[in-house]
Amino acid sequence: MAPTSTSTEAQAQAQSEAQSETEATDEELHWLADKRRIAAIEAISVNAMARRLPALVVRAFRLGWGIDRSSIALLLTCQAVSAVLGAAGLFATTGTVSALFGPGRVGDKLAHAAPSILVIAAAAGARSLLGITIRTITIHLSPRISREAEAAVLRATVAAELTAYDHAGYNDELEAADRGADACVDIIGQAQNLIAALASLLGAAGVLTVLHPALLPLLVLAALPQGVASVHAARVQFLANRAAVGDRRIMANLRWYIHVKRNADQVRSDTMGEFLLTKYDQVGRRLDASSRRAARQSARVSVIGAAASGLGTALVWAAMLWLVSTGRMSLPRGGAAVFALTAVSTSLHGLVGYGADLFRTGMYLDDWSTFLDTAGGHRPERGTETPQAPARITVENLGYAYPASERKALDGVTLHVERGEILALVGENGSGKTTLSKLLAGLYLPDTGSVRWDAHDTRALDPQALWRQVAVVPQDYARWPLTCRENITLGQPTAEGDAAVLRAADASGAADVVAKLRRGLSTLLAVEWMGGEELSGGQWQRLAIARAFHREAGLLVLDEPTAALDPRAEHRIFQNLRAIARERAVVLVTHRLTNVAVADRIVVLEDGKVLQEGTFAELVADGTGRFRELWDLQNERTGIPTQRTRPAHADADAPAHADTDTDAQEPAR
Known part of the structure; x- marks a missing residue:
């Protein structure tokens, strides 16, 4: 049992040392994340949100303007018309309430309310049509903006110095820029939602101010705690995602190493599958823990904000009831105020919510734009x-x-x-x-x-x-998922066309490879795609040399x-x-x-x-x-061991002259 115990202790010690090494690495990564966390916390606040939201809205529509001007112009026009119709509908609602609850006969009250009712119906119908148009334009534009943002990151990546990949942190900056590009898909929708909420708020605030000015500041006070909570929640989520960039990249690399064909044989022959999956699971659990912490922090702040806003809303309704009960506001105006209060409350909450969403997207967009400006700090000079x-x-x-x-x-x-x-x-x-x-x-x-x-x-x-x-044949040459022709020309054909391609292939020995392909130079060299063919390592190397020979x-x-x-x-x-x-x-x-x-x-x-x-x-x-x-x-091969000596009992039936000749086994001197 002693050897087993010793082995177990040795394994435990090895695991402990490995764990200590991992923890040391994690501490260093966390320290880097903390530096970014402090900088981000200093930059994010309610005041910062209020200052930056207009710039973010302009930035969102500027991105769209660069892709499709007519769609952006139509979107802004629809938003403006919808805002006007919303205000008109709300004013008509207050008029209807005042007419219905005012003095006089029912028939006269209905007659007085009829024009307002028609305005309400017409405004509601028109706004529905405009809403459909706005959603259609947003759905049409969003993926195009995201795709252009991704293309911009790719252009910046290609423009960066090769030495960028040798710098610690460059890949993290690239990952953050990619997430910023992904976030661009939401920015137009969030910007137009914010504008819509702001337009509705202005219309409803105008009506409420006419009914009784004292209610508006109370309602703003009721919405403020939730606004602060939303900004804090956005900050927590952003910082959690920013700190997790490294772990997400590790998981992406592990996925690639596990399932890509290039490593598939070694994953199996080296029995690496379970080990890599365990690593993947460890990093995943670390990400889950970070996500849970961020979710708890966001929920805690959101609950406090919601409770404070609830108390503020109750205060607003109490104030309105007090105004009506003391005669400071007539009953018809009080009824109209109910609709106005509901509209203002909805608009305020929308403004806070959409503003927080846009602000969070803006933080990701900052990573994106910073990378574009500097290529991760490695733009060629x-x-x-x-x-x-x-x-x-x-x-x-x-x-x-x-x-x-x-x-x-x-x-x-x-x-x-x-x-x-x-x-x-x-x-x-x-x-x-x-x-x-x-x-x-x-x-x-x-x-x-x-x-x-x-x-x-x-x-x-x-x-x-x-x-x-420059023409380079590197040790680790690219195997492009392109046609054989494109793998040689690299998308830069010469005036001689295929004649130059075949000449380069002949000089590199790749002509035999081309001749065996199903469609010759037009064959797709990517077995992962329908109709593609796979080449051996030596065949790929001939093509890599051919592309260098072809290049002028x-x-x-x-x-x-x-x-x-x-x-x-x-x-x-x-x-x-x-x-x-x-x-x-x-x-x-x-x-x-x-x-x-x-x-x-x-x-x-x-x-x-x-x-x-x-x-x-x-x-x-x-x-x-x-x-x-x-x-x-x-x-020189004298130092290399010779063939093994055949044991005498290896073949009992062997003839006598087959015995090992030790002199013959001596290397030449």
Whole structure:
């Protein structure tokens, strides 16, 4: 039993350590959320709501105006007409009540009330038709506004510097912007509801003021507690949602890792399903707990606000009864005041409720607009010069460190590559090869030193124009759910059309892949969609190389371009690379040192520094250099264990000459 007890204690200790580690991470996340919470609390108040609501209404209709001006104009017109009709109907109601409860015969009273009754009926019918029109326009506009808001986030994301993804918090800001875009679907409806409530309030307040001015301030006082409570509830919900951004993103990633086909085999073979589901459940429970806390806080404040408003309403009715009973208000006016009070009360509550909804949506919209303005704080700050295909790319004293790392990925790197030349970057993992290739391509900007395309620093170049002169085959290449043709042209066909596509496919070995597809270049390469086909990893890599060969660019970067290829396909790529390089500067990143023999020069990197530079022959001849060391390790097999020795009893029927020959098993020396 002792071993079992020890094992149990060890497991308990491991779980405790894991829990402590998780709690430490959670505390750090909560601290970041608390900073945002304090800032948000300082910015949100009843006064802030009152100040911002008009701006939010204008902002809502401005969003709609940019999409469909005629619909917004019609919506505003319908709202204005509906407000006028509402006021007219309410005034007619008070006239009807006064006529019916006034002195005189019943017939005369009905005759006096008839015009008011007709106005009430006509106003009610017209307002119903206008309400249908308003709802139709709102339903028509809302998804279009939300879709445009989402597209704006996508445009800002594409515009952000690549290094944004290396900064802590960027993805949280992006998630918050996405939620803001989602909230845009409600903003037109909430804005028009607020306007409708305000219009009704003004009409009813005018009537109530005519009947007796003392009732109006009392009614406002009755609605104020609920308004304060609604603002506080909106604040609590917003802050809870804002603090939960990180956990929601974790859950989204876990869902992706669990169900995407790319990981499906490993989820099963590694028996990761239960573990990932447990993680998902843990994060879900944390979100549930946060949601429950926010709901309790909102409910508590809402109950207090409702109770206070209820007492205020009772005070208003008591005041009205006192006015009627003491003769300060006539009975007919008191009857009319009942309708006016009901209308004002409904309008006030609508104004508070719709205002709180719009204010909460406005807070999400702030996240959205802030992201658009700054691209999450990573909008490119580069020049506007348009580069041509470079004749020479020069790197001088280059330094770069990733934001989350204290160690420099590159330090003091100086080199160059010219058009028509193949430069190979080699080194062990973490030596800085891929980082250097991204700096050469302008995907990153250096911290120190410079990368110059001819006479132009990459900081001074327009990034889009620069990237149009770059063709990259990264280690983790995209498998776009597009046609085979689009996967090669990337939506940017050349004047030669399919002839250029097929030429690039032939140079990369992808022509065989295209020939086997059901519809050739027109085949959809997405098995998830109807009619789509799936390719193997090696076939996808050929297409990734074909798209780089097809692109009319001055710089070609190949980062482990043949990792998934068989020897025949790999040989074909490097056989054609020299022809491809005639009009381009080529940077080749690879661990397979036999492939760098094609390079004109080889740069060996270690810990972000240039360790060696020379031709293949020069570096192999340098017996003390790092390249020669790596070359020997890659080609030397003396240290690798040989085949296992067959036990004598493994096959009793084996002939005598089949016994293990230990001399034959010795490796060649």
